[in-house]
Amino acid sequence: xxxxxxxxxxxxxxxxxxxxxxxxxxxxxxxxxxxxxxxxxxxxxxxxxxxxxxxxxxxxxxxxxxxxxxxxxxxxxxxxxxxxxxxxxxxxxxxxxxxxx
Amino acid sequence: xxxxxxxxxxxxxxxxxxxxxxxxxxxxxxxxxxxxxxxxxxxxxxxxxxxxxxxxxxxxxxxxxxxxxxxxxxxxxxxxxxxxxxxxxxxxxxxxxxxxxxxxxxxxxxxxxxxxxxxxxxxxxxxxxxxxxxxxxxxxxxxxxxxxxxxxxxxxxxxxxxxxxxxxxxxxxxxxxxxxxxxxxxxxxxxxxxxxxxxxxxxxxxxxxxxxxxxxxxxxxxxxxxxxxxxxxxxxxxxxxxxxxxxxxxxxxxxxxxxxxxxxxxxxxxxxxxxxxxxxxxxxxxxxxxxxxxxxxxxxxx
Numbered sequence: 001x002x003x004x005x006x007x008x009x010x011x012x013x014x015x016x017x018x019x020x021x022x023x024x025x026x027x028x029x030x031x032x033x034x035x036x037x038x039x040x041x042x043x044x045x046x047x048x049x050x051x052x053x054x055x056x057x058x059x060x061x062x063x064x065x066x067x068x069x070x071x072x073x074x075x076x077x078x079x080x081x082x083x084x085x086x087x088x089x090x091x092x093x094x095x096x097x098x099x100x101x
Numbered sequence: 102x103x104x105x106x107x108x109x110x111x112x113x114x115x116x117x118x119x120x121x122x123x124x125x126x127x128x129x130x131x132x133x134x135x136x137x138x139x140x141x142x143x144x145x146x147x148x149x150x151x152x153x154x155x156x157x158x159x160x161x162x163x164x165x166x167x168x169x170x171x172x173x174x175x176x177x178x179x180x181x182x183x184x185x186x187x188x189x190x191x192x193x194x195x196x197x198x199x200x201x202x203x204x205x206x207x208x209x210x211x212x213x214x215x216x217x218x219x220x221x222x223x224x225x226x227x228x229x230x231x232x233x234x235x236x237x238x239x240x241x242x243x244x245x246x247x248x249x250x251x252x253x254x255x256x257x258x259x260x261x262x263x264x265x266x267x268x269x270x271x272x273x274x275x276x277x278x279x280x281x282x283x284x285x286x287x288x289x290x291x292x293x294x295x296x297x298x299x300x301x302x303x304x305x306x307x308x309x310x311x312x313x314x315x316x317x318x319x320x321x322x323x324x325x326x327x328x329x330x331x332x333x334x335x336x337x338x339x340x341x342x343x344x345x346x347x348x349x350x351x352x353x354x355x356x357x358x359x360x361x362x363x364x365x366x367x368x369x370x371x372x373x374x375x376x377x378x379x380x381x382x383x384x385x386x387x388x389x390x391x392x393x394x395x396x397x398x399x400x401x402x403x
Binding site for chain 2: 070
């Protein structure tokens, strides 16, 4: 399980990207989303976010996403980048394991 | 030998792996290869984020036949080993090593590729290597670098850093690059690998770009690194044999095959003297046209 102890951010507000922030939760996953396509894709983004957190085994986090029309693969990449930044791990990452599409 | 080692590589388009807007659909421009960059295009504090972006792009985006090359960070950095693990795990076709100065540099990266192929269940030998040469020392050791590994499919000149090392600058005339280009293409041909030219950065000078591509084509290069989709058509046009060249090459191949059977060594085709020395060049023209998708004839089908 990855513990989110310190706040971290990844991604940008450029088109096709999203900015993800993680910080320590209050025992659960707290999710917030601001998206230019929230009506069409809000549920899908939420699904991808929860799936990514499940793969990473993150259970206690406040996750905020500001989406600018990112593909699912970008949303996953930014969440993982923020989580591993928080955990301060940059080497020997579990590609194809906890990090997977 | 990995069958991709000799594939067609007229254009290699640089893309910042950290920019989702760039890497989501570059295949629409039909470059032969895309070069997903973890090195100079990515800011120091974004190296980690770029890898996640790269990994998922490689895993999920269908690049429709474009070769997927990943440029890793230099061997003097703390980043390159994880770059290799990420790229191999993601499913890249090739790794581009920047600032290559010796055969040992290639072997050092190859070791980590071998470990990564094993770790992530890739077929041994499936990940190829290309070496970018960016210094006077690298140019002087080009042949050693070309012969350093069975995985190495080619070398590429990186003009910006090379001219800095040479204490000159990119002038647009190509004079400052002449020695490196000549040395590298000779080394590549001697070793039987491919050779690629540096980028042309002035997007407002398409005439200068065309001149540059024509020069390196005549020098024997296999292709050019590019930075903008607008440059693709020009390169492909120059590097794809014309219909006239293909028709002549077909005649040469057919005539040499026929005359050889009759015991004749020298003859003429369309008024030009032809002998066996023209055979491989003519076959190469047809193979290049075939790989470019413009050859509809049936020669060399086996």
